[in-house]
Amino acid sequence: MAKIRSKKNSSKKDVIIEKASRLFLEKGFGAASMRDLAEHVGVEAASLYNHIQSKSEILQAICFKVANDFLSHLDAVQSSPESVLKKLERIIRFHIRMMMDQYEFVYISDHEWRHLPEPYLSNFLNQRRNYRRSLSELVARGIEKGEMKPIEPYVAVLTMLSAISGIESWHRSRKTVSPESLENNMVKYLIDGLKK
Amino acid sequence: MAKIRSKKNSSKKDVIIEKASRLFLEKGFGAASMRDLAEHVGVEAASLYNHIQSKSEILQAICFKVANDFLSHLDAVQSSPESVLKKLERIIRFHIRMMMDQYEFVYISDHEWRHLPEPYLSNFLNQRRNYRRSLSELVARGIEKGEMKPIEPYVAVLTMLSAISGIESWHRSRKTVSPESLENNMVKYLIDGLKK
DNA sequence: CTGCGCCTAACGAACGTTCGTTTTATCTTT
């Protein structure tokens, strides 16, 4: 038998993190035990510690990977020459697609970050605050330039981001609405609601 | 004379539930211990059990109180003769005000319901599903009557409710925006985005 | 032969809860 590097270039640590994300999603970080996780990985609990340092390291990996993805995308969008509204739509669609494609990771980052130990917790919250501030400034610029009707930028950003994060309950539902319809309808609601 | 309950007309059980709500909010249901709670109440952990039956009974009380408040309000609104848009606005404003006035309770009901034991869990989810279905039907009727532009009702409802529940992160922030401004801007965003 | 990855076993800590008992408050009877 060969090494269980299971598939191609994914290390066992990656496998652990991926299985953990499913588990954290179902039970929450606090209620998911390492023995639970080990069973899903196909190994005893103690053996996990050959690949990770602690339970919270898994949470850190998930939270900061997601935060990084969003920050990188924002950077890319910001340095493009589109209109503010177009930028916002791209950002919203990216958030929605992340919610589709990386559901577990995004959900955990959204809902379990409290369990991060310091100093990671403060770090995470800083990144989050900066991200939202950047979005708020983007909205404010759109209003100045007359592309959008006046609205408190902070409230607009809060509304957009919260609406998107609510897609988690679509995931848990019987999905009578297709992903494409969900994306397009939500974008219409959130973007058209800003247009002048 | 009637039994003199501690100060005012709130029983000790109510005090426990209120303190618990603050604790569950800060640490999450799972991470909040009965010893923690007891300390906040000013008593030993064992003494709590003279007033409550279990930790999860507290969670049940909170979740079903909130669910009941929303259901009652919906009933009241539904049997009024206003336009659909006006009904929706009233519902949204009620949700926002609940998020302001009963923040801890609403947040816990929103985020910690997974920890409900059966059969309460199924019960809670049923009520939730029915509530959202009623809202969806309301939106659908508004579209039929030409009050609103066409949109997938389920998505509209999901967007509204999720946006509102995101007010929790306003609560945790430095509150550079006043509650009134938050309410009016969010209502404008969510309601004007539906108008034809 | 080296060393990594897995195992079993065990650690101390914390959990929710129960127990038997004592303190405190209220009601009843003188």
Next chain:
DNA sequence: AAAGATAAAACGAACGTTCGTTAGGCGCAG
């Protein structure tokens, strides 16, 4: 008003379980 009875609420200690994590050893690949 005093004295005794009853109920409510507090206590410290302990229960059994589960938690995250560590220690030490065995086996198999390079």
